[in-house]
Amino acid sequence: MSDIVIRRLKTVDEFNDAVELQKVYWGTDGDALVPMHMLHSLSNHGGNILGAYDGDTMIGFVMGFIGTDIDYDSVDARPAMANLLIMSKRMVVLPEYRGQNIGYRLKMAQRDVAMKQAIRLVTWTFDPLLAPNAHLNIRKLGGVVQQYKADYFGATDQPSLQADRLVVEWWVSHQRVKERAKGDGSALTLEQYFSVNAPVVNRADISSDLFQPQGMTDVPDSTFALIEIPPNFREIDKHDGGLAQAWRDHIREVFQKMFAGGYMVTDFVRGDFEGKNRTFYLLSHHSDDDYRQN
Numbered sequence: 108m109s110d111i112v113i114r115r116l117k118t119v120d121e122f123n124d125a126v127e128l129q130k131v132y133w134g135t136d137g138d139a140l141v142p143m144h145m146l147h148s149l150s151n152h153g154g155n156i157l158g159a160y161d162g163d164t165m166i167g168f169v170m171g172f173i174g175t176d177i178d179y180d181s182v183d184a185r186p187a188m189a190n191l192l193i194m195s196k197r198m199v200v201l202p203e204y205r206g207q208n209i210g211y212r213l214k215m216a217q218r219d220v221a222m223k224q225a226i227r228l229v230t231w232t233f234d235p236l237l238a239p240n241a242h243l244n245i246r247k248l249g250g251v252v253q254q255y256k257a258d259y260f261g262a263t264d265q266p267s268l269q270a271d272r273l274v275v276e277w278w279v280s281h282q283r284v285k286e287r288a289k290g291d292g293s294a295l296t297l298e299q300y301f302s303v304n305a306p307v308v309n310r311a312d313i314s315s316d317l318f319q320p321q322g323m324t325d326v327p328d329s330t331f332a333l334i335e336i337p338p339n340f341r342e343i344d345k346h347d348g349g350l351a352q353a354w355r356d357h358i359r360e361v362f363q364k365m366f367a368g369g370y371m372v373t374d375f376v377r378g379d380f381e382g383k384n385r386t387f388y389l390l391s392h393h394s395d396d397d398y399r400q401n
Contacts, residue, residue, distance in 0.1 A: 111166070111209065113216045116156040122146040124165045125158065132199045141170065141197055155193070155220040159200070159209050169198040169213040171220070171229065193221050195231035195277075210243055215288060218279045227280055232259060232272035235358050236340040238377065238386040245375040245388070249287040250275040252372035253393075255362040271359055273372070297378035300389055305331035309361050313383045317343050317350060320357035326368035333387040334361055338377065365390055 116122060122143040133139040149172050150156045159167030174194045175187040195217055200209045221229050233240045235255070244250045252273045259272035278284060286292070306327050312319035318337040336358065337343055344351040374389035 110161060111207075111212070112160045113157055113212055114160065116146070116150060116158050116168075119143065119147065121158065121165070122150075122156070125156065125168045125170075128165055128168045128199055128201070129197060131201060146170065153224075155217060157213055157216050157220075159204075159213055161204070166204045167198075167200040167209045167213055169195060169217060171195040171217055173224070173226070176230075191226050192228040192230055193217065193224075193226055195229055198231075211247055214243075214248055214277075218277070218284070218288065221279045227278055229277040229279055231275050231277075232256065233275065234270055235273045235362060236336050236354055238336060238338050238340065238375075241336070241375045241386075241388065242377070244275050245372060247287060247292055248277060249281070249284040249292075250277045252276065253366060255359070255366055257359055257363075271355065273362070293374055295374065295376070295389075297376045297380060297385070297387065300331060300333065300374075300376060300387075303331060304329065305333050305389065307333045307335055307387065308365065309335055309357065311335050311337065311385075313381060313385075317347055319350070320354050323357075323361050323364065326364055326370075330392055332365065332370060332390045333376075334358075334365065334390060335385060335387050338384050338386040369393065 116125060125146055126140060126143050129140050146156050148154075149170065154170065154172040156170045157168070158165045171193045174192055175190045176192060177184050177187055177190050179187070195214070198210060198213060200213075217229060221227070231244075233244055235241070245252070252275055254274040256272045256274060259270065306324065306329060308327060309323045310321060312321050316339075318339075337354065340351070340354065343354065369392055370390040371393045372388050373391045373393075375387070376389055377384065377386040379385070
């Protein structure tokens with residue numbers, strides 16, 4: 108693990124290797140891949156194309172480009188430089204290297220780029236039902252989430268792009284992110300959140316190995332709340348397409364109601380509960396500026 112090196116990609120051969128690596132996750136669908144010429148253009152115009160190498164072999168990859176969240180069609184639009192961000196895309200790690208902190212290191216290298224460019228916000232999207240991704244994005248990196256995007260890509264004819272997404276806000280100079288960068292991540296446990304009366308708003312039926320979604324409670328009047336997702340959604344999606352779709356419909360309703368009720372995602376926890384390994388998003392009631400400070 109200590110021999111893994113993260114470095115910027117600069118050559119055509121390196122960009123072609125990154126295209127091949129994308130196929131590990133997105134398959135050979137050309138419409139779902141970022142091509143070599145686009146990687147080259149991004150790299151030479153302020154973007155960051157980063158590879159993780161074991162010797163001469165690229166085993167991980169992430170890309171990002173400078174953007175803004177300003178709608179330039181709006182009559183109230185401010186100059187783009189007032190809301191510059193890095194949009195992070197396409198992180199993938201070879202299966203045999205997963206679970207070895209490669210994704211974390213790639214993101215931290217991307218944070219270094221943001222700091223050099225004096226950009227405070229890095230953002231990206233991820234599937235709300237994938238517990239390993241939530242653990243990395245929220246628990247380990249210190250990202251927060253305030254937005255749920257239904258049918259994010261609008262690509263009804265492309266299976267690899269058909270999904271809702273959570274939008275991560277990674278405020279790279281915020282204290283919580285600085286702590287993660289030093290290795291001082293959140294140490295709070297599921298039991299501790301229960302001890303402060305954080306309710307589970309959608310407790311799953313765990314009577315079988317494939318967790319079943321249940322009805323949501325009312326949006327609570329509490330400082331904290333928990334949203335449950337199955338720890339093994341990929342297995343559900345593989346073995347029971349109907350149940351996977353039920354989870355997607357369910358989690359869309361839950362997140363949309365909780366965000367409308369003034370909550371945001373600030374942690375992700377997993378632990379034994381009622382005899383099963385369970386996974387939960389921790390939501391906190393917030394003011395709009397809570398994570399735009401510092």
